[in-house]
Amino acid sequence: MATIIRNRKAGKINLGLMGGTFDPIHLGHLVSAEEARQQFDLDYVVFVPAGIPPHKERSKVSDPEHRYLMTTLAVMSNPAFIVSRFEVDREVPSYTIDTVRHFAEQEAYEANIYFITGADAILEILTWKDYTALLDLCTFIAVTRPGYSLERLEEIQKSLPGIMNKVHLLEIPALAISSTYIRERVALGKTIKYLTPEPVEQYIKKQRLYING
Numbered sequence: 332m333a334t335i336i337r338n339r340k341a342g343k344i345n346l347g348l349m350g351g352t353f354d355p356i357h358l359g360h361l362v363s364a365e366e367a368r369q370q371f372d373l374d375y376v377v378f379v380p381a382g383i384p385p386h387k388e389r390s391k392v393s394d395p396e397h398r399y400l401m402t403t404l405a406v407m408s409n410p411a412f413i414v415s416r417f418e419v420d421r422e423v424p425s426y427t428i429d430t431v432r433h434f435a436e437q438e439a440y441e442a443n444i445y446f447i448t449g450a451d452a453i454l455e456i457l458t459w460k461d462y463t464a465l466l467d468l469c470t471f472i473a474v475t476r477p478g479y480s481l482e483r484l485e486e487i488q489k490s491l492p493g494i495m496n497k498v499h500l501l502e503i504p505a506l507a508i509s510s511t512y513i514r515e516r517v518a519l520g521k522t523i524k525y526l527t528p529e530p531v532e533q534y535i536k537k538q539r540l541y542i543n544g
């Protein structure tokens with residue numbers, strides 16, 4: 332798998348951080364990351380599976396190690412994709428500000444940071460830890476499915492004028508697939524072939540994940 336190798340002297344890199352619970356990762360996530368890579372000229376996209384998602388009941392989310400391993404299996408064939416253990420190894424909730432600071436403060440490179448995640452998650456940004464500092468440190472790429480209503484983003488603009496200068500919307504038809512849909516299908520004994528890469532499908536089967544919903 333790739334590592335971030337550009338030296339500071341070679342100039343700034345464009346670094347995408349793909350944040351999500353990835354329970355499980357699916358083709359919608361992968362298409363979103365690849366589209367962001369191309370549109371924003373990203374040198375790398377680092378997938379950062381959330382360790383303890385700050386806003387979710389812990390018992391309802393699969394073990395971080397399973398989500399980390401599935402993410403690793405999913406990105407293996409793309410040299411621009413990397414998976415980070417930064418959040419899964421932490422025993423505290425995964426606040427995005429801590430993650431972005433970690434990647435922004437590396438000695439080995441200097442980077443313009445783009446945080447990529449679902450638009451629904453970004454709609455809650457006013458509840459995120461240190462969100463103003465976060466908006467200073469990175470640009471957001473909010474991925475949506477076609478037909479997504481922008482009304483709530485317009486509301487957020489009233490509280491945070493100028494936020495839309497730091498949030499880019501990216502419409503991804505493949506996001507019709509969701510992790511919830513995959514979990515529900517597994518629980519019903521339905522096939523998930525072609526919704527997630529084959530190694531991830533095999534991992535879910537072998538580890539008997541999601542059979543109880």
Ligand code: NAP
Nearest residue numbers: 350351352381384385426427448449451452459460509510
């Ligand atoms: P979520 O609430 O489970 O997801 C909301 C929606 O966004 C779902 O439709 C989800 O679909 C989609 N989504 C999530 N990540 C995506 C991605 N990378 N690409 C495309 N769609 C995505 O969101 P979450 O996964 O728990 O959180 C998303 C990110 O925001 C994480 O990195 C999390 O740590 C961060 N966050 C930070 C704070 C904070 O700092 N206080 C608070 C909340 C969230 P799927 O279920 O199919 O993925």
